[in-house]
Structures are given as C-alpha cells and as structure tokens.
Amino acid sequence: MTTVDDRPTAEQVRTQQDIGSLNSPITSAGAATSEGGQELQPRSTMSQKAIMRESGSVLRMSESAAAALADVAADSQEDQTMIINMGPQHPSTHGVLRLMLELQGETVLRCKPIIGYLHTGMEKTGETLSFMQGGTNVTRMDYLSPLNNELVFSLATEKLLGIDGDVPERAQWMRMLLSELNRMSSHLLFMATNGMDLGAVSMMLYGWREREQVLRFFQKVTGLRMNHNFIRPGGVAADLPAGWRDDVLALLDMLPDRLAEYEVLMTGQPIWRERLQGVGVITQSEAIALAATGPILRSTGLAFDLRKDLPYLNYNEVEFDVVVGVHGDAYDRYAIRLQEIRESMRIVRQVLDKMPSGNYRIQNKKVTPPPRGRIDESMEALIHHFKIFTEGFKVPEGEVYVAIESPRGEVGCYIVSDGSAVPYRMHVRAPSFVNVQCLPHMMRGGLVADAVAVISSIDPVLGEVDR
Amino acid sequence: MTPSRGQSVMFVAASDYLATITQLYSGGFTMCIDLTAVDYLMHEGRTLPADVVAQRFEVVVNLLSITSRQRMRVRVQVADGESLPTLFDIHPSTEAMEREVFDMFGIAFDGHPDLTRILMPEDWDGHPLRKDYSPGRIPVQFKGAAS
Numbered sequence: 001m002t003t004v005d006d007r008p009t010a011e012q013v014r015t016q017q018d019i020g021s022l023n024s025p026i027t028s029a030g031a032a033t034s035e036g037g038q039e040l041q042p043r044s045t046m047s048q049k050a051i052m053r054e055s056g057s058v059l060r061m062s063e064s065a066a067a068a069l070a071d072v073a074a075d076s077q078e079d080q081t082m083i084i085n086m087g088p089q090h091p092s093t094h095g096v097l098r099l100m101l102e103l104q105g106e107t108v109l110r111c112k113p114i115i116g117y118l119h120t121g122m123e124k125t126g127e128t129l130s131f132m133q134g135g136t137n138v139t140r141m142d143y144l145s146p147l148n149n150e151l152v153f154s155l156a157t158e159k160l161l162g163i164d165g166d167v168p169e170r171a172q173w174m175r176m177l178l179s180e181l182n183r184m185s186s187h188l189l190f191m192a193t194n195g196m197d198l199g200a201v202s203m204m205l206y207g208w209r210e211r212e213q214v215l216r217f218f219q220k221v222t223g224l225r226m227n228h229n230f231i232r233p234g235g236v237a238a239d240l241p242a243g244w245r246d247d248v249l250a251l252l253d254m255l256p257d258r259l260a261e262y263e264v265l266m267t268g269q270p271i272w273r274e275r276l277q278g279v280g281v282i283t284q285s286e287a288i289a290l291a292a293t294g295p296i297l298r299s300t301g302l303a304f305d306l307r308k309d310l311p312y313l314n315y316n317e318v319e320f321d322v323v324v325g326v327h328g329d330a331y332d333r334y335a336i337r338l339q340e341i342r343e344s345m346r347i348v349r350q351v352l353d354k355m356p357s358g359n360y361r362i363q364n365k366k367v368t369p370p371p372r373g374r375i376d377e378s379m380e381a382l383i384h385h386f387k388i389f390t391e392g393f394k395v396p397e398g399e400v401y402v403a404i405e406s407p408r409g410e411v412g413c414y415i416v417s418d419g420s421a422v423p424y425r426m427h428v429r430a431p432s433f434v435n436v437q438c439l440p441h442m443m444r445g446g447l448v449a450d451a452v453a454v455i456s457s458i459d460p461v462l463g464e465v466d467r
Numbered sequence: 468m469t470p471s472r473g474q475s476v477m478f479v480a481a482s483d484y485l486a487t488i489t490q491l492y493s494g495g496f497t498m499c500i501d502l503t504a505v506d507y508l509m510h511e512g513r514t515l516p517a518d519v520v521a522q523r524f525e526v527v528v529n530l531l532s533i534t535s536r537q538r539m540r541v542r543v544q545v546a547d548g549e550s551l552p553t554l555f556d557i558h559p560s561t562e563a564m565e566r567e568v569f570d571m572f573g574i575a576f577d578g579h580p581d582l583t584r585i586l587m588p589e590d591w592d593g594h595p596l597r598k599d600y601s602p603g604r605i606p607v608q609f610k611g612a613a614s
Contacts, residue, residue, distance in 0.1 A: 038583050116586040159472050291498050291560030309536050400472050418510040429501040437563050
C-alpha cells in the first residue's frame with residue numbers, strides 16, 4: 001500500500017467534517033421539483049430524520065455528530081443553497097447515474113443518487129430464460145466483468161443441480177484464469193476512467209489500451225470481447241485455444257512496465273494525490289453498515305475478500321495478498337485497485353503453473369450437450385442435443401445463494417427453482433447497486449469538484465445498478 | 468434452522484422478524500448483504516418445514532458475519548397486502564434494497580424512511596416482478612405522453 005502516514009485517519013477526517021457542517025449556515029432551497037417522490041426535496045418539506053439520513057448519517061454516528069446534523073435544518077435562510085442535477089447524461093457519471101446535489105457555494109450538503117434509467121427488467125427476463133440460456137442475460141449486467149457474473153450464475157445453478165463438486169479441475173482453473181484476467185481488465189478500465197474524470201486524459205488512453213490487450217485474449221478464447229456467455233453450468237463452453245499460454249505470458253510481461261508508468265503518471269504526481277487524498281472518506285463502521293464490499297470496504301482497513309475468507313473455485317490453493325487501505329478515501333481505493341491488478345497477475349501466474357489437462361466441462365449427459373462430432377454419428381446424440389438446446393435441463397426444486405468476489409465487490413446470485421428448466425426467480429445481488437448508497441456519505445461536506453472523484457472511486461457500473 | 472444445499476436458512480414468522488434480525492446482529496451478523504423477495508403465486512406447493520404456513524410472498528434476507536465468516540439466510544412469509552417492519556434502523560444498507568422490493572413486488576416496509584419507487588418511474592402502475600404482472604399484455608406506459 002502506498003499511503004502517506006502523516007495524514008489523519010478516516011475517523012479524524014469524518015469528525016472534522018462534522019464540525020465543519022456544524023459551523024456552516026445551512027438554508028432551504030425552496031425549489032420544489034415537480035418530478036415526484038424519488039428526488040431530493042427541499043429541506044422545508046422534510047423531517048429531521050430524513051434530512052439527517054440524506055446528509056449522510058448512517059445512524060450509527062456519535063450523539064454529538066447526530067445533533068450537529070439535526071441542528072442544520074433549524075436554520076432556514078433562503079437563497080443560500082440550491083438543488084442541482086448532476087446527470088443522468090453527465091460524462092463523469094459512468095452511464096446514466098443521476099445525482100441530485102444540494103449545494104452551498106461549492107460545498108455539497110446533501111446528495112441523493114437516483115437510479116433506474118437503465119432498468120430493463122433483467123431479473124424478469126431471467127424468469128423466461130432457461131438455465132442454459134441464463135448466462136447470456138447475467139453477463140450483460142456488469143458489462144465490465146461479464147465473466148464474473150457468468151461464474152456466479154453457473155456456480156448457483158451447479159449447487160442447485162448438486163454437481164458443484166463434480167466440475168472438472170481444468171474447468172475450475174480456467175474459470176479462475178478468466179475471472180482474474182477479467183478483474184485486471186476491469187481495474188485497468190477503472191484506471192482509465194478515474195484518470196479521465198480527474199483530468200489525466202492521457203491515462204484514459206493508456207488504460208483503454210491495456211484493457212484492450214486483455215479483451216483481445218478474451219476474444220481469442222471466447223470469440224467475443226464482452227458478454228461472452230463462456231462460463232456455463234457444468235464448466236466452460238470450449239477448451240483454451242492453441243497458444244493461449246503464450247498470449248497470457250505476453251500480457252503478464254507487458255503489464256508490469258505499464259503499471260510502473262501509471263505510478264509515475266498518477267501515484268507519484270502531487271496534483272493527483274491532492275485531488276484524491278482525503279476525498280470521499282468512509283469509515284469502516286459506515287462501510288459495514290452500508291454493506292459496501294470490494295475495494296470500498298477494503299479501503300477502510302478491513303481485509304475482507306471472498307476469495308480469501310469464503311473461498312470458491314480453487315482460490316485456497318493459490319497465494320495472494322488482500323490489499324487494504326488505511327484512510328478509506330478515494331486515493332486508497334485507487335491504490336487498492338492498482339495493487340489488485342498486480343495481485344491478479346500473481347494469481348494468473350500460479351494458474352499457468354497449475355493448469356491441469358482433462359475435460360473442460362462436466363461429462364454429465366444431463367447438463368452437457370454432446371460434442372459436435374457425435375451428432376453426425378448417433379441419432380440419440382442428435383435428439384439429446386436438440387432437447388438440451390430447446391427445453392434446457394431440469395433443475396431440482398430448491399433455492400440457493402452463491403456469492404463471489406467481483407472487481408466491484410460481492411456479486412451474489414439467488415436462484416429459486418421449481419423443478420423446471422427455467423429459474424422460478426433469479427436475483428442478482430449487484431455490488432454497484434449497494435455501493436452507490438455510499439455516495440451521500442462520501443460526499444457530505446465535500447466540494448462539488450470532488451463529487452466527480454467520489455463517483456469515480458466507487459467505480460459503479462450502471463448496467464448492474466439498474467439491471 | 469433448516470439447511471438448504473448446505474447453506475444455513477432460518478424461517479421466521481413476520482412477528483418475530485425484527486427481533487430475530489436484531490438477535491442475529493448482536494450474534495455477529497453485522498452485514499445485511501442482500502434483501503430480496505420471491506412471489507410464489509405459481510409455485511404454491513414448494514417445500515417448507517412443517518411449522519411454516521406458506522404465503523404468497525417471501526422476503527429473503529442474506530446476512531454475513533465478517534468475524535466468523537458465515538452466512539445466514541432469513542426467509543419470512545408475507546401475505547399479499549401485508550407489510551414488514553423495516554430493517555433500516557439495524558442495517559442501513561437495506562434502504563435501497565427494501566425500496567427495490569417495494570418497487571418490484573409491492574411489499575411495504577413500515578418505518579422505511581423513503582419508501583418510493585427506485586427503478587421504475589414514480590407514476591408506474593403495477594409491480595413488475597409479481598408473477599401476475601404480464602409485461603406483454605400491459606400497454607407501454609409513457610410518462611407525460613397522455614394526450
């Protein structure tokens with residue numbers, strides 16, 4: 001972890017912010033909107049409790065801090081604050097996130113994220129697609145880490161089928177390889193967008209360039225750059241292509257130098273540090289109360305990573321470190337993601353050493369379609385192939401929740417099956433959906449220019465926020 | 468406690484819901500990772516423990532204990548039109564999740580600070596993830612386009 005030791009801790013910063021908001025005169029905007037109940041309301045129409053919540057109290061703050069926030073609304077000078085919209089078409093909001101900000105000058109007093117602009121009913125769609133087809137749906141939720149979404153859906157389906165212990169080793173290691181490469185590509189894109197949001201535009205080009213190299217490997221393996229539908233219940237769709245090891249090694253040789261360039265361009269640069277350090281602070285207790293996961297939770301100093309703490313696949317057989325921060329600010333979240341790219345490279349190297357030979361999918365006729373060659377020879381194989389692609393396979397009745405560590409945090413899949421070939425209910429616990437709730441708490445008392453840095457440091461993907 | 472595929476599941480009556488979650492919270496389950504619901508309208512014959520009376524809806528809460536690295540799933544039966552107390556005071560993370568369940572299923576949470584629609588437009592009719600909500604038969608609703 002690259003951190004500066006003389007900086008105050010997250011708790012100290014938070015206390016300072018509370019004192020700051022106590023001293024500043026806060027007033028009512030009086031600008032009622034006609035859009036309805038989802039939006040940020042003027043203070044005059046709101047209860048004390050609602051104002052406290054919207055201005056960023058997690059209800060577990062100290063009595064004095066809570067009292068300070070409650071006092072804020074009592075003072076009601078007009079025309080000192082205004083409520084403005086940021087987004088949904090703002091370029092820094094990573095899609096169609098809309099924030100309503102209450103500003104006093106340049107200081108953000110309250111913030112309310114408004115989501116739903118990308119809601120396409122993917123969970124409803126999931127109730128009409130069979131377990132065979134479901135991967136095509138979930139892969140489009142978090143489109144920056146599609147393989148992790150496919151993985152969690154496949155793991156949940158396998159658990160319902162009771163075949164989670166029978167998936168071949170090669171398939172498990174291939175899934176780990178793809179999952180870690182996907183984490184790298186996602187974090188590389190974060191480097192690009194984070195740089196772009198803060199004005200380091202050349203970083204945007206570098207980040208996209210390196211990510212493209214990873215996506216090229218995905219294209220070679222899966223046929224697609226994104227939305228692969230490659231990890232499927234029972235294994236993966238195809239074996240690794242010839243020469244895959246050289247491609248991965250080329251990636252691993254290329255990246256360390258590039259990451260060192262990022263360090264020069266961003267980490268070592270005073271402007272970069274000034275923009276990020278102490279911005280968007282969240283404390284550990286707040287992060288836990290808000291169920292924030294992934295780099296946000298780890299930036300507060302809690303070393304919680306599902307790959308380490310609740311291992312899935314073969315993560316207990318590889319060595320890697322869980323990167324944690326100290327201050328819970330945007331800089332820590334940037335540094336954690338940068339370092340996690342290196343940790344993922346470490347895992348990928350071990351996967352290269354340990355990749356076994358064998359089947360890449362389970363040889364269970366119930367789940368796996370027959371190979372193409374068999375269809376020309378055997379009538380039964382043809383019928384079987386036809387049935388599995390038209391009707392899908394039946395999954396025993398039950399319900400299951402499986403969670404893995406995606407680049408953004410815990411992505412979970414809750415599936416209820418009624419014994420048919422289609423999930424009765426398919427719910428995805430999207431990390432961005434929950435993490436976006438941290439925004440009001442991170443933005444309280446900050447500057448509107450830092451709002452961009454805070455949104456960027458959450459790294460939300462609106463495809464999975466709205467689903 | 469009833470295990471389901473090796474996972475810990477608790478069935479809780481709606482009257483004991485808040486007390487159980489509070490008890491679990493003091494037992495270390497400090498993170499409410501997920502809160503969702505299922506509409507069992509078309510699947511009434513589902514397998515339930517003998518002492519649980521099946522209702523149309525089921526609210527499913529996934530809790531996580533960071534210290535003991537355990538998960539706990541709490542399932543609550545909710546009849547159509549009934550409501551549940553909010554978990555917001557124990558787990559502030561449920562704010563958006565309960566709003567989503569309200570939006571998608573129409574299950575109300577008493578005491579929730581801001582129980583409005585979250586994903587659908589605020590003037591939308593119906594709750595899309597209910598099993599009797601048929602997307603194909605409902606005319607497309609456009610906000611402000613009524614002539």
